[in-house]
Amino acid sequence: MFAGVxxxxxESIGDYYACARLxxxxxxxxHAINRxxxxxGFGCVLAGVIGTGTATTSFSENIGAIGITRVGSRRVLQVAGCLFVILGMLSKFGSIFVTIPDPIIGGLFCVAxxxxxxxxxxxxxxxxxxSPRNLFIIGFSLFMGLTVPEWMKANRGIIQTPSVEGNQIITVLLQTSMLVGGFLAFIFDNTIPGTEKERGILAWRKTEHGAEPMDEDQMKKAESECYNLPFPTNCCRFSRFIPILPEFRQQNVTVSEDNATSTRI
Structure with a gap:
């Protein structure tokens, strides 16, 4: 379970960025990623209390559906969620989806x-x-992310440690393609020397989902309009210590600016 979490x-962090782009x-x-x-996590706890036996996480196929339909409105998804809750109580409605042929479902998954x-x-x-540095990191991470999980599936039980739980955790982690590739890319990108421009950090900071560059004030305004909660969160002085609230980000920005000022002095 720990490895699955x-x-x-x-996967969810990548889904959040992909959903924002689409x-x-x-x-x-x-603070939005933390939230x-x-x-x-709260959904997983609630599912365990109810006894459904399934956890809660982001679903990449739904993000692919946003790219296909070009519908990313929150209101649409909220109404659809309410309809699914209501229609989920009707067994006859669920039988309609069971009759959909597997090739059609497979085609939808391929597109998504x-x-x-x-x-x-x-x-x-x-x-x-x-840059040869970036080409090595990208190529090696993609190759290992595709081959290591397949090798683990073909050699089940190859991991042998004194701990049975440790064997299960390592096996699940190595069978997850995105985890293997992402972990190797993270290690290499932060250990192999490279400039911020070469790594793409400067371009990432200055652009909004690949569009026109924005300054710091414009970025904060765009983020607040999209990711802030619909009710005020700065009414409590402890809100800046809560990682899921916007004030937590503002506190970190203030601390960074203070440290930069002290360094210049």
């Missing part, structure tokens, strides 16, 4: 996963693809 968290929204700030992971893959690859537009 780690893999789910990494919806035309700004890149999610830290998303917190909500998924293809859209998600394309969005993920499009993030490489920020990095310097002429």
């Amino acid at each position: 780690i893999a789910g968290v990494m 919806s035309g929204a700004p890149n999610p700030p830290k 998303g992971i917190f909500t998924e 996963f293809g859209m998600i893959t394309a969005v993920g690859i499009s993030n490489l537009q920020y990095v310097d693809l002429n």
